[in-house]
Structure formats: C-alpha cells, structure tokens
Amino acid sequence: MPAVYGLIDGNSFYCSAERAFAPILRSKPVVVLSNNDGCAIARTPEAKALGIKMGDPWHLVRGRRELLGVEWLSSNYALYGDMSRRVYQVLAERVPRVEPYSIDEMFLDLDLPVELHAFCAELRREVRQVAKIPTCVGWGPTKTIAKLANGIAKDHAELGGLCDLRDPAVRAEWYARLPVDEVWGIGRRTTEKLKAGGVETIADFLALDARAVRDRLTVVGARVQAELRGVSCLPLQMLAATRKGLACTRAFSRPVTTWQDMREAVAAYAARAAEKLRAERLEACHLSVFLHTNPHNGDPWHSGSRAARIEPTSDTRALITEAVRLLTPLWRDGFRYAKAGVILNDLVPAGEQARLFATRSPQASARTMAVMDAINARHGRGTLLVASTGLARSWATKAQRVSPRYTTRLEEILRVEAF
C-alpha cells in the first residue's frame, strides 16, 4: 500500500475537452448535455456561476434570459475517451503507478522521494500543456482522503489547484468545517440517516463508534470511516479489473408506441452491446432486457424486465434473437414507451467456455462477426447492420450539436504541440 495516494481530475472535463479544440469556447460559458440532449452533465465555472446545476433538464432551463449566451454541446464520448488516454499518458511518464478511476480521474501512488507540492504543481502544468486539460490534485494517506483533498482544491481557487491532507492537524480542521456528504461514498440516503442521528460534519461522523457505524451503514460505511481516519482500505488497482457486465440502454427521442419500433430499438441495442462485447474479446452468459414509459410526464406507467441465461456468445444475431424473445411478452399495446435497454452479464473471455452442447458453430460465428466489425470499423459504425435493427431508426436518440470528429486528427495535433 502506498503511504501517499493522490487524485488528479480534470476540471469540467467534458467542457475542457471541447475547449481544447475550439478556442472560441474558451471565453464563453459552456455546457455539455447528456444523451438525447437531455440534461446538463458538464459545466464550465462560468456556466455554474449562471446557476446551471448538474442534471438540469436543458429544455426547461435554456430559455432563461441569462443563459442566452451559453454555448451548449451534445456529448462526444469518443473525444473525451481520447483526451482521457492522453492525460493518462502524461501521468504515466512521470508517476510510476497510476490507476485510471473514471474518464476524468486517476489515482496516483505519490509515495515518492520528492517535495510533493512542487511535484504536483509540475504535473498540473504538464497535463495542461500537453493534453490541454486543466486539473486539480489532492493527496493524503488514503484514497478517500485524496478524493476529499481534490474536492477542496477544486472548491478553493486560492489553493492553486493543489491540496495536501497528509497532516492530521490540517485534516481535523477541514473535517470540522466540511459537511459529511462531501465524502466519497456518503450519498444522499446515508446523509439522511446520519443527519437524523445529529451528524452534520465529517468530524461528527468520525466521532461515531466504529461498531455502530458498521451496524447501521454496513461494511461500506465502516470502510469510509476507517479511510477518513487514515487507515487505508482501498488499494491502488493498476490493472483494470475485468468487467462484470455491460449495458446499452437509451431514452427514445420520442415515445415508442408500436411493437415494430420497440423491437427494432431493442435489436439495435443488442447489436451495440454485442459490438462492445467483441471489442473486449468477451462473451456473455446472461442477458436481460427492460422497457418502461416516461416517469416524468404523467403518461400511464408500465415497466417490465426479463432475463435469461444464454449459451456464451458475442454473436450479434444470437443476442438479438434472445433479446427479442425476452422482450416479446413485456410489450403492451397502448403505452407510450420512453426507454428500453439490453444488459449483458456473466461475461467470460471469448472462446474459453466449453461448448459440449453448442448449437451453432463458434468458428463460423466468429468469422461472420469479424467481417462485420471490420467493415464497420473501416466505413463507420452502422455501415453493416442486421436487418432487424431497422433502417429508419425513427426512435433513435437525439444529438443536435456534436462537436466535429477532432479525434481522428488528435494524435497529430498533440504530437506537433508536444514538440
């Protein structure tokens, strides 16, 4: 276990990634919207200052007069993924152990024989210069403390983007000031429980008896408390764990009211999920589907889900067949469906499962899928489709303002600037 954990994260990451390629955005408030251009999921400080909250439904707030000058963009995950890898590369060259935690956050082993304040300041400069992403860095004896320190650095501009919480006395001061819900792992529900017990600050939470915390908040709460005390419970995980499941779920751009549209949508989600599966050389042994109407607008509510164990596969046709089979009994005429999805679980490495009773030839399937993936990789996703996914796609999600595909040129651009 490292004696010092660091957490570096990109400020307003999606917005910063957009700004890296569109200098005109640098002087304006910017928001990036979720799929379907639904709600705000990233905001620059200027946009936050105008009162735009995380998760604000954009169609409800965009009309406000003070927001007319706000630039909004549909999300472009391919771009953000590339920017994230670039940040990782910069860090990995300077820090021996880096754990990517999310698209915009990486844990660092900062157990290094250097003066950490100067070292982290230099890390920020280099990430900013090479990857064009502004960041903050926090560090301390555990991951939970590093995460807290990072949040403090973000909220207190006077700290210059850096916060060191190694010193217990310094920690104690912040603990007494900060509400308990600032802690990583303490969410809305737990905060409610704690408040009911008179706990307001992190210091209050730390003062609780460890056994009582374990009883009321399970091992999860107990671990958070130990971490805040400086007892490390969460190791640095350099190797990305093999994923447990994978999903493709979407809200429709308009209500789906016909079985044909629903079947095509779910077939398309199954096809997308199959692509993800093959890209990671995995097969799924369990598939579930769900659908539901809109919970927000007063439409009559109906929801359903169904799951089944399947023969391990990543074949688009097999997964579509199974998804549609499970979907069929869930469908009810007369409802306005808002969302559906396909979820794959029990993922195993491709080809490793014994197929004593296999009903189709894995080799033939793999060949067909490889051809399909190669054509789609070369000519763009969706060039070659399975017919049941529908060609009209009237239910497809909305993304009105996606930034251009900078990423195909990204490596060149960055290489030039790195020199």
Add this chain to the structure above:
DNA sequence: TCTGGGGTCCTAGGACCC
C-alpha cells in the same frame, strides 16, 4: 418535442442440497 447512460458493491431472501 424535451428529464442520461453505464457501472460497482452489498445485503436479504428463496431454492436447493447434504
């Protein structure tokens, strides 16, 4: 018109087994 998508971990309870 219009309110995201994709993950992880933990716990409880039922079925089944010896």
Add this chain to the structure above:
DNA sequence: TCTGGGGTCCTAGGACCC
C-alpha cells in the same frame, strides 16, 4: 431434551459512483 444447520447459487433491490 433438542423441531437443524450450513453451504451455494440466484435474484432483486438498495446505495453509491462518474
């Protein structure tokens, strides 16, 4: 006397995260 006990697998649901 004692009206089991413990293991595994599965599923659903809760809570949290970005």
